Amino acid sequence: MDVRTFWLAGRPATGETDLTVTNPHDGRAVGRYSVPTDAQVEEAVAAAHAVSREAAALPVHVRAEALAHVSRRLAARADEIAHLITAENGKPIFWARGEVNRAVSTFRFAAEEARRWSGQAQRLDTEPAAAGRLAYVSRVPKGPVLAITPFNFPLNLVAHKVAPAIAVGAPIIIKPAPATPLSSLVLGEILAETDLPAGMFSVLPVQNERAAALVDDPRLPVVSFTGSAPVGYSIADQVPRKHVTLELGGNAAAVVLADADLDWAAQRVALFSNYQAGQSCIAVQRVIVEQPVYDAFVERLLPAVAGLVTGDPADEKTQVGPLVSEAAAERVEQWVKEAVAGGARVLAGGTREGATVAPTVLADVPHDAKVACEEVFGPVMILQPAASIDEAYAMVNDSKYGLQAGVFTRSLDAAFRANRELEVGGVIIGDVPSYRADQMPYGGVKDSGIGREGVHSAMEDLTYEKVMVLTGLSL
Incomplete structure (x- = not known):
């Protein structure tokens, strides 16, 4: 059985060990993947940090075309990926096909939103003291994102973190669920086909006990987590000064x-x-x-x-x-x-x-x-x-x-x-x-989380407003 590579700063890589993924239905081995070493994880984080300014300055058309490419390639490989989701997750193929179709849409929505993502002008001469002044309000990435994703939607919930990050120009490191890493590794393969700069993304299938160090790392100022409430709130408590988005559980x-x-x-x-x-x-x-x-x-x-x-x-x-x-x-x-x-x-x-x-x-x-x-x-x-x-x-x-x-x-x-x-x-x-x-705001209150997903909502969540004031204009 071939061993799948992981994705280190946009390129395929292998570590010193590999693990097997089994089918929940019958226990058979469905894939093997290589596990990053500590040194490789450090390299990925350093690359994300180093590329953050270049990523934020990427022209909109580069970001949008990368996202559109992912959408098209997911659609072209839909049957293959649906069977992979079923094999590693145990999700019936009927639902797996639906998940792939949703991921196709999620990346398409992000490509569209990236092209609409723009600043706005605001006249300030509503008061005499501000005559000749104009504000330009834009949104700027908060920095590289650590995305921790669950097993139940091993493709589309990864897409909901990756697509908005790329749309706003934020590097992202994906830590998939240990039980279901294969779908996200295929997504990494497709992302590597784009013109995104090295360091813009990494897919690191590390075990959960190694996530704490990533959460702590100051070079990853944004943590986006989907999973159980106890784990989510422990992350928020661990890094109270970071921007943390939590999509947690429910009993609907x-x-x-x-x-x-x-x-x-x-x-x-x-x-x-x-x-x-x-x-x-x-x-x-x-x-x-x-x-x-x-x-x-x-x-x-x-x-x-x-x-x-x-x-x-x-x-x-x-x-x-x-x-x-x-x-x-x-x-x-x-x-x-x-x-x-x-x-x-x-x-x-x-x-x-x-x-x-x-x-x-x-x-x-x-x-x-x-x-x-x-x-x-x-x-x-x-x-x-x-x-x-x-x-x-x-x-x-x-x-x-x-x-x-x-x-x-x-x-x-x-x-x-x-x-x-x-x-x-x-x-x-x-x-x-x-x-x-997948385009609507999605998230909860009480113990169901903090923040909202949905492409546009997540793009806002990953950015902050920045104001530039122009002075001495004839308006």
């Missing part, structure tokens, strides 16, 4: 109000509680249903869950595959058992085979059970009746997380009320909380 709620289309709601909730084995920050976890339609909704939901195809992620028909590891599946299984021991009823699933957990529906779950108040990150949903819209919205907010929520309703008033009252970063009306468009 879908609210089904009495006026909802129950058939549509049941189908969407069933699918998006279990898509990618529930390993998404915005997978449906809590289902809050108004009491008058609770029984009718459950009657529709359970057959929809039973109809999902669970199995080999390489099979085009599979909708639910394995979790990223057997250890992850064992944790989910244990959380379900703890809930049942506390009085919860299993309406569907609740079983495990290797790394695969059957799509699971629970009712009567204790309020303090982990599957109710933590992020389960598995194919598990809990059903909760609500006496009224007041209670339903209060139940959504009764969580330490606040990423996104979905509200199934036909009422415009209920929709705007949800937008006003729900303590989340995004409210999806008429659909599950799992919807994300």
